[in-house]
Amino acid sequence: MLRTAGLIIIGNEILSGKCQDQNSFFLAAELRLLGVSLMRISVIPDDLDEISNEARSFSGAYDLVFTTGGVGPTHDDITMEGIARGFGVQLVRHPLLEDKFRQRYGSEANEAVMKMAEVPEGSEVLEFSTNNFPLVIFKNIHIFPGIPRYLQEKFTLVRERFRASGFYLKRIYLRADESDIAAILNTVVARNSCVTFGSYPILNNPEYRIILTIESKIKDDVETAVEELLAELPEGILVRVQ
Amino acid sequence: MLRTAGLIIIGNEILSGKCQDQNSFFLAAELRLLGVSLMRISVIPDDLDEISNEARSFSGAYDLVFTTGGVGPTHDDITMEGIARGFGVQLVRHPLLEDKFRQRYGSEANEAVMKMAEVPEGSEVLEFSTNNFPLVIFKNIHIFPGIPRYLQEKFTLVRERFRASGFYLKRIYLRADESDIAAILNTVVARNSCVTFGSYPILNNPEYRIILTIESKIKDDVETAVEELLAELPEGILVRVQ
Structure with a gap:
């Protein structure tokens, strides 16, 4: 069965061109390796209505949803609130997260810090032995941080949960x-x-000028299509099949 | 008046992680410099319904819409058809584009090549003296190629059309x-x-650990906010204001 995913990138800094989004490419490549079909990426601002609408519509449309960004202690970190609003649930402090932040910040655990312990009511919180910050999952929405290093560390710890059957891919390089x-x-x-x-x-490659990709979850279908193509393409343009 | 934009990135190759989208970052940074507020980026597959729905809804929601990708001669190049469908108009051959492709390909101008001369009925076609391929504009939708070099060359030729009043930005660097x-x-x-x-x-920078950005189209508003922040932040953490 095809497993689908949608990705919501939350952050004014991406839309205003202040920094380049690295998370889309990382997650797109990872999901592909896991056999999951990424169907859509939305980059949206730090805005409650935008986050709540997008979370609700993605959650219904795709098997898996991933969000990145908006989970720190400052005013623009409103991902949790946006998702809660989208599903008409309350934001609640999660006891496990509350403990984590009290341990980490001690007497400096002020209101702004404890905001990071708030999750949409009904969220699942996944703890790891090797990583300080648990992963918050609300329904099928997996809520990741925006900082690429943190996102990558956390994703690597949970990636096997998402594995579906793989894709079979051939590439034909042509001159x-x-x-x-x-x-x-x-x-x-x-x-x-x-x-x-x-x-x-492909521009500026001395060896080939086109790459054709032929892809399916069924290997035989790919092989048949590749054979048909090779039989019909003009002579002398094939560089290699891989 | 605030000028808004939406960006539609069309291409399975981005969603499947085969290549990293470079166009979003380029256009986000360019639009910012031009004073245009980019409100949303959608990455969608080479799919007629997805393209037609997205084109219609973006065209209504934002002052300017940009699409990238899906404008070549192959089966997966369906941006023009998708946009036409979204607005219930026909695809028609544009005489100026037809001439261009006949000149360029001569007797090799087959059906697949001439597909590139098809545009949604009612499109405007902008020619340049220094660039071979005109820019096709349908209503407020600016249809750009997906190959970053081609997109950048073409955008640079038309960027001044989009200029709005600029943003005023200050950055506060904190330890x-x-x-x-x-x-x-x-x-x-x-x-x-x-x-x-x-x-x-900011991770791994010896000098500062946070960058605050304060931004508006009105300079005085930014200055006031910066002064308030500097007056209230704890002593000894300011690295610089820029």
Whole structure:
């Protein structure tokens, strides 16, 4: 069965071009390796209505949802509140998180710090032996931090929970322009509706100018499509199949 | 008046983690410099329904819409068709584009090539003296290629069309943790509702551990907020204001 995912990147700093989002690429590549189909990425501002609408609609549309950003102690960290609002539940202090923050901050655990212990009511909190901060999961929404190093550490600890059956992928490297092969490619695509094809022009590579990707969860379907393509492509343009 | 924008990144290759999207960061930074507020980025697959829904809803929601990707000759290049469907108009061959492609490809201008001359009916086509490919604009939707070099060349030629009044931004660099300053920051934020504040923890920098950003189109509002913050922050943590 196809397992689908949606990714919500929360942060004004991305939309205003102050920093480049690294988390989308990391998660897209990880999910692919795990056999999960990432269907959509939304980058939205630190805004309660935007977060609540997006969380609710993604949660219904996809098997797995991931959010990044907006989980610190400052005014612009409103991911938890946004998700709670989206589902009409309260924000509550989670006892395990409360303990963690009291241990970590001691007498400096002021209101701003303890805000980080608040989660949408009904959240699951996953603890790790090797990582200080638990992962908060509300329904199918996995709430990750925005700082790439923290996100990557945490994701690596839970990635196996998300594994589905893998994809089978072949790449055909060609010395040609897309316009030379588009008609043939379109014919083969039309005959192989269970397979996903991609065609990517490559600039400034002395060896090849197009990479075709042929992909499916069913290996035989990919092999058939590759054979059809190789039989029909013009002579002399094939660099390699991989 | 605030000028808003939405960005639609079209391409399975981004969602499947095969390549990292470079266009979002480039356009976010450019739009910021031009004084345009980027409100949302959506990354969606090469799918007609997704493209048509997103184009229609973005076109209504934002002053300016930009799409990237899906404009070549192959089966997965369906941005033009998706936009046409979203507005219930036909795809038509544009005479100027038809001429361009006939000149460029001569007798090799087959159906697949000529597909690149098709635009949603009613599109505007902007020609440049220094660039081979015109820019297609349908209503407020600016249709850019996905290959970063081509996109950047083309955007640079038209960027001045989008200029609005600029943002005024100050950054405060602090040697502190977010939890030390969150309560003070939240108070100042509450008093300065016309200003946008950001708080960004920085890892592994010997000099500072937080950057606060204070931003508005009105310079005086930013200066006031900065003064309030500097007056209330704990002593000894300020590194610099910039």
